[in-house]
Amino acid sequence: MExxxxxxxxxxxxxxxxxxxxxxxxxxYRAWVAALTEHRAxxxxxxxxxxxxxxxxxxxxxxxxxxxxxxxLDPQGVVRSKQIWFQDHFHELRSITAVEAVVRKLAxxxxxxxxxxxxxxxxxxxxxxxxxxxxxxxxxxTPEFVKQGKPAPDMFLLAAEKLxxxxxxxxxxxxxxxxxxxxxxxxxxxVYVPSGEARLRELARxxx
Numbered sequence: 001m002e003x004x005x006x007x008x009x010x011x012x013x014x015x016x017x018x019x020x021x022x023x024x025x026x027x028x029y030r031a032w033v034a035a036l037t038e039h040r041a042x043x044x045x046x047x048x049x050x051x052x053x054x055x056x057x058x059x060x061x062x063x064x065x066x067x068x069x070x071x072x073l074d075p076q077g078v079v080r081s082k083q084i085w086f087q088d089h090f091h092e093l094r095s096i097t098a099v100e101a102v103v104r105k106l107a108x109x110x111x112x113x114x115x116x117x118x119x120x121x122x123x124x125x126x127x128x129x130x131x132x133x134x135x136x137x138x139x140x141x142t143p144e145f146v147k148q149g150k151p152a153p154d155m156f157l158l159a160a161e162k163l164x165x166x167x168x169x170x171x172x173x174x175x176x177x178x179x180x181x182x183x184x185x186x187x188x189x190x191v192y193v194p195s196g197e198a199r200l201r202e203l204a205r206x207x208x
Contacts, residue, residue, distance in 0.1 A: 001098040003173075006189050011169035013106055014159045014188070015137070017117035019054060019175035019195045021103065022127045023094045027086065028119075035082035036065075036073075043069045054176030055118040057149035058082065079120070086123060095131040099173060099193060107136045114139035114159040118150055118178070139163055150178040153186035160186070 019025040029050045036045050043065070053061050062075040106113055113136055117124045121142045128134040139162045146154035160167045172183035175193040183190040 001096070001194065003098055003102065003191055003193065005102075005191050006171070008189075010111075010171040010189070012112040012114070012160065012163045012165040013102075013171050013173065014114045014116050014156055014163075015099070015103070015173045016055060016175060016179050016193075017115050017124050017127060018119055019096075020173050020179075020193045021096060021099050021115065021133060022131055023096045023195065024127055025051070025054070025175075025195060027089055027092055028082075031082045031086040031089070034085045035078050038081050039073050039078050041065070041069075041073060042071055052177065055150045055174070055179040055182070056176075057118050057143040058120070059143075060149060083120065083123060087126070090126055090130045093127055093130045095133060096193065096195060100131070100133065102173070103133060103136050112163045112165060113137055114141065114163055116141045116155040116159045116172075118143060118176075120144065150176070151181035151185065153182050156182055156186040156188055160188075 015021050018028055029047055032045055032050060058079045059075040062073055062078045066073055115124060115137045119142065121140065121144060124140055124142055125134060128137065139159055141155045141159045143149040146158055148154045156172060157167060160170050167187045170188045172188045172190045173193055174180050174183060174190055175195045180190050180192065
């Protein structure tokens with residue numbers, strides 16, 4: 001994977017977690033399927049929908065699924081079931097090599113870094129710990145700390161505030177459409193990490 005990092009000087013770097021720092025998206029998909037099956041969801045949860053909703057708070061995803069399919073799943077119940085399943089599989093997680101290399105290089109030069117993720121804190125912190133990168137991020141922002149999750153800019157703006165850096169001086173690393181939109185809304189430059197898109201291309205290839 002090659003990252004197209006924009007030229008220029010940035011005072012801080014903000015990373016999404018799932019699919020950006022941690023190669024966790026396939027595991028999250030399996031967790032969603034397990035949770036929705038447990039709650040007897042009357043629809044098929046596709047990988048295409050999963051990747052399209054990357055970065056959005058999980059309770060909001062469940063609410064959208066209710067609207068989309070005319071059902072009444074308990075958002076918090078589904079999220080809790082998904083979290084329990086995912087927590088039982090932390091040992092399967094690996095980092096995304098190209099992004100880990102950037103993180104370690106930035107850390108060596110003393111660059112301030114944060115994580116802003118659509119997953120809950122109880123998932124983000126152990127995921128970063130599982131791949132050996134938790135200590136590089138003194139600031140972690142998740143949906144429970146803001147009024148609106150991605151694609152709203154709230155999480156990125158809060159991360160910049162906690163780092164003590166102006167939003168326009170921050171560089172965001174993201175794999176999801178909602179995160180890229182959130183970065184733009186926050187007035188931040190963004191590096192696209194193509195993990196989710198690459199997975200969808202592979203699914204399309206296998207289907208032909």
